[in-house]
Structures are given as C-alpha cells and as structure tokens.
Amino acid sequence: MASLPAFLLGGLATTCQIILLREFAAQFYGNEMTYGLVLASWLLGGGVGSLLGNRWRIKPERIPYGYLGLVLIFPAGLAALRFSRFLLGILPGEMVGLGPVLLFALGLALVTSLPLGLLFVANARRLGGDLSRVYLVESLGAAAAGLVLHFILIPRVSNWMGTALLGAVIALLTVLSFPNRKTVALALAAWGGLVAFALMDAPSQRIEWKPFELVESRDTPYGKLQVVKAAEQVTLYSNKLKVYSYPDPASAEEAVHFALLQRPAAERVLLIGGGAGGNLRQALKYPRARIEYVELDPEIIRLSRKHLPDEERKALADPRVRIHAEDGRAFLGRTSGGFDAVLLDLPEPATAQVNRFYTREFFALVRARLAPDGVFGFRVPSAENYIGRELQKFLGTLRTTLTSVFAQVAIVPGDTNIFLASAGPLTLDPNELGRRIEAAGFENVFIRPALLSARLSPMRRAYLEDALRGAAPRINADLRPLSYYFSSVLWSTQFRGAEASLLKWLAKLPSFWLLDLPLILFVAGLAVARRRRSRSGVFLIPVAVMGVTSIVFEIAVILAFQIYFGSVYGRVALLLTSFMAGLAAGAFAGRLRRRESLADVTASQGGFILILAAFSLSLRGAPSAGLLVGLLAGFGFLSGWLFVAANRLYLKNQERLGTGYGLDLLGSFLGALAASSILIPLVGVDKLMTYLILANSACLLYLLETPFQKPCV
Secondary structure (H helix, E strand, C coil): CCCHHHHHHHHHHHHHHHHHHHHHHHHCCCCHHHHHHHHHHHHHHHHHHHHHCCCCCCCHHHHHHHHHHHHHHHHHHHHHHHCHHHHHCCCCCCCCCHHHHHHHHHHHHHHCHHHHHHHHHHHHHHCCCCHHHHHHHHHHHHHHHHHHHHHHHCCCCCHHHHHHHHHHHHHHHHHHHCCCHHHHHHHHHHHHHHHHHHHCHHHHHHHHHCCCEEEEEEEECCEEEEEEEECCEEEEEECCEEEEEECCHHHHHHHHHHHHCCCCCCCEEEEECCHHHCHHHHHCCCCCCEEEEECCCHHHHHHHHHHCCHHHHHHHHCCCEEEECCCHHHHHHHCCCCEEEEEECCCCCCCHHHHCCCCHHHHHHHHHHEEEEEEEEEEEECCCCCCCHHHHHHHHHHHHHHHCCCCEEEEECCCEEEEEEECCCCCCCHHHHHHHHHHHCCCCCCCCHHHHHHHCCHHHHHHHHHHHHCCCCCCCECCECHHHHHHHHHHHCCCCCCHHHHHHHHHHCCHHHHHHHHHHHHHHHHHHHHHCCCCHHHHHHHHHHHHHHHHHHHHHHHHHHHHHHCCCCCCHHHHHHHHHHHHHHHHHHHHHHCCCCHHHHHHHHHHHHHHHHHHHHHCCCCCCHHHHHHHHHHHHHHHHHHHHHHHHHHCCCCCCHHHHHHHHHHHHHHHHHHHHHHHHHHHCHHHHHHHHHHHHHHHHHHHHCCCCCCCCC
C-alpha cells in the first residue's frame, strides 16, 4: 500500500492528459497545432511544478487532498472548455485562432499538471527520497489508466463519463491509501461532484449549441459526432468540423458531377466520405454506376439513417451501393483496383490526419487503383474572385502534388475548387458538359447547362491557372505535410492575433535556422558543460535531451501510425500506454542495477540512436503497426533506464528530488512545441529524425568523454 499513492498519481496524470487532448480536439477542430499547444502546456506545467517541488514542501498527510482536489478541479476545467464560446463571445461552431487555444491550454495546465508535478516530488519525499521507485510506480499507474481508457472507456462512454468513472475510482483508492475522516469527507464531496458532472454532459452540450438545436451527440473512437438542427437543415459535425449539411444540393452536385461527367458510363465508382449527405443520391443518377462507399466512422452512417429523410435513407440502402466502415486509404490499399472514378469528399487538409488523403503517396495509390482512363476528383474551399498569397500557396501545393502523379489535371474555379485528375482526357468545356447533362436527362439544380458557362468561363479558368502557376512548386508528402501547414496559415489569417504573421514568417525560414543552428548551439553547450563536468548537474543533460527526443519521437511515431493505419483519435491512449509500459519496465531494470554508473546512462543514450535509426529506416517502406508500437515501448524502456541511472548519479550529493523530473518534462515541452506544429510540416519527419540522431550522437560523445569514476561534487 505504500506505493499506491504513486500509482494513483500516474493514473490521474494519464487520465487528465488523454481526456484533455480528446476534448481539445473536439472543441477546437483536432488541428495538430492545437495538439502541440495543449501537450506543450501540459508538459510545461508539470516541469515547473516538479522544480517548484524542490522548495514547496508538501507534507505527506496532505497528498490525498491534492488528489481529491484534482479529481474535482479537472472536470471543472473541462466544463470551462466546453463553455469557452461564451467566454470568447463567439457563435456555436465558429472557429477561433491559436491565441484562445493557448490561453485555455495554459490555464488548464496551471490548475492540473503543475499540481501533479508538485505531487510527484511530494511522493518521492514520502518514500524517503526513493525517486526511482516513484518514477517506476507512477509509470505503471499511467500505463494501467491508458489501458482502461483504450479498451474499456473510450469505445463505450463519453469523455465526460470516462472522466467521472476514473475519477471516482481514484477517489476511492485515495481513501484506502489515506483512511481518515477528512479524506472520507472530501471523497464523498468528490463523488457527488463527479455524479453531477456526468449528468451534465448532455445538457451542457445542448446549452453550448444554442440557439441551434443539438439533436444527438456521440463520442466515438474517431471523434465527437454532433447532429445539429437549424430550421429545416440538419448538419453533422465531427470534432466541430462539418461532415455535411442537408439539404445542400450545391455541395452534393459539384462533389459528384464534375468528375463523373468526365466518364458518364462509369461502372465502378469509389466514394470516400460524403456519401450520406447527398453525394450517394447524385452518384446513383448514373445508371451503370456501382458504388463502393467508404466511411471511417460507422456512427456517421447510423446517425444519417436516423436523422435524414427517406430519399437519403433509400440511397444508403440501394442495392448498387456497398458501404464499408473503415479508413478510406486502407480500403484503397487492399482493393484490386480498376475503378472508373474515385471521388474524395473529405474536409480540406486542415489536420495531419486528413492531409494524408492529399499527399503524393495517396495520389499515387489512387492512380494505381484507377482504370487506364479513370478519373479522380476532390474539392477544397477557395475564393470566388481573388486568390490571395496564402490561398495561392495552399492551392498551388495541391496542384503541384497532383501534377507530379497524373498526366492530366483540370481545376474548376469558384468559391470551391474541384480538382480533377486522370491519365486520359479531361474537359471543362461548358458546352460539352452541358450536352452530356442533357443527354443523361439529369435534373440538377446547380450543375446544369444554363449555369456552367458562367462558372467555367475561359477568363475565370485562366485567372485561376495563372494564380496557381505563380506559387512555389512544393510537394505535399506523407512525412512532410506542407498542405496541412499552409492550410493552418490560411486559417490563421481569419483572426486578428499574431499567429498568422508568426506562421508565415516561420514558413520563410531556411532549414538552417530551424535545425542547423539549434544543433550548433546544443553542441556548443555540451562543450561548455564538458569543462564543468565535475558538477553533478551535468549528469542531467542526458535527461533533458531524452525529454526532447522522446516527445518528438512519440509525435513522429503517432503521425506515422496515422498515415499508414488511419485515425489515432481512439488509439492515442494505446500508443501512449505502450511508451509508459516500456518506461515502467526500464525504470524497474534500472533499479535492479543498484549501483551508480555512468555506463548505464551511456548505454541508454546509444540505444536511443539505434531506435531512431531503425524508425528512420522503417519509413522507407510501410512499417507494421506492431513495429511502431514496439519501437515506442523500446524507447520508453531506455528512457526509464536512463532516468533512474542519471538521477542516481545526480542525487548522490544532492537533495533536489524534482530537478531531474522537471528537466525531463521541460525538455519534452520544447520538443512538443516545435515538432508537431512547425518542424514536421516544414522540414519533414525523415530530416527531423536525422537531426535527432545527430543531437543524441553528440550527447553520447559527451558521455563517453566523462570519467565513469569521477566523484560528483
């Protein structure tokens, strides 16, 4: 029972972190820049709390009050996040800039992760300064909570209900660890608050969407789905991004007809996303078409059948339609091909997850699965009459990437641009397309002969082509998601904050300033530290390097997992758990050594380099899910081993129990802030891994030149 509080600390920290990431994704559109800010804020709070723990001494008998306080404070923070639109003065579903995201992330980190950092040091003092024991048991608690979230709670209950259930368990175990009247009274208050919190989940969502009517809400492994009704229009949102609105005949018609009019006799048609909102009914107008409709989240189909009118339900049940509930890219990868048309109707690449459907690798996969003259089509938001610089970069990158794969590319102008690609001929001649519409007898509302001549006028098409040719020729790739970054820049220009200027400035920087200069400064810092190596603090340099490297590696592996295997919204708990399980195993192995040796630190440092190299090599092909999970667990093992060994050396003549843990988290803060939102889209995962290998190699050389037996003074 003596170690149970440390176990609960890990469970509480992991529960808060995972739920917070999921709720921020649901509230602020799941953008990776949002993820980066939330994760960085969380790590910053924990690191600062751990360092403050060196001075702010929490008495052991007060530890349960910290746990029970957090059990109540965290739900209150989630409630504040849900009602953020009222605090920000915005409408339901309205997008916000990075400034408010950062403000909420820092605020929630201040009241949750900072106290967790303080409690880590308090637990170490409670166990007589046995830092490695706390680190080991906390890692086990984190892994256990991650497994419970992934396998039990996330697939079955909402984020709020999952928070309430785990919070109730943690409160109960806290009472068992610290049985006294005050703890029992606080636990009863916590249970009452958690029950009220869980019951307020549905009502709070309805309040959030007023004056619109929230008809139904579902938390799924893929996102938060919400069906919203305004007058006669039904809109389905996933993480606040619109999946479709109904009725919206203009969107449905343009998503289907510009592509299928290129091949009116198409028989095999693949539709990735968008079918339930009217696209299927439009595609079924082509009498020979047999449609494979792929939708990632099966709840989208269920909710559509429940809330859409009979004509759309009939389209979903049509015998010419086969519905597949899986990732569209994975489905395309396993099919035999021969499609006459592939229609992609997903949101624009505003996140790294969606960006994987707009990369050169995905376009090449589409080309391989098309019939010899098959056509591929997708659409993205644009501007009716003026293509600004940011929009030019975004659209230009898509055009350059598409032309690198397909011989023929045509783009329909308008406030939405429809990209068409094929190995065969394409036409945007309004007279020819009008003739095909009349020959087929289609009774369209918007894509009809009388309106095509204006939208497809030679002047408008020439203006769009000239604007996109003026963009720098850049390729959007799986491991270098440029379109996602340029979409973020374009998104940021809607707001008055400084984020747009900052993102545009960063995009202009050569890689020297992003990678080479930081590496040079780091090596110079190691040279200075080498001259002062008699100080015990130098043994924590590898801990700080480990913090940066581990978080960047985690983010890179999660991105790779997402690229090759689909959405990670429901799998992030499993991926983080594999790392935490490895961390616990490494800490246990480090404790078994029972001696102070820089050799253990050096061996771990060398292992980091080998795992980074193995990961880089795996990206040249298609790594298996097992390999990625194994690499995460292996990196976690080495991290736990290094942490124990380095802190054992440091604490030989020091009593600052929070310093090593604080430096680990602060290093992770820097890595999280830079990697997900800046370095990965601008320089690419493969190049970033190369520089991580160089930085860790420099740290290894530094350790090899440090005398093993030199006393720490």
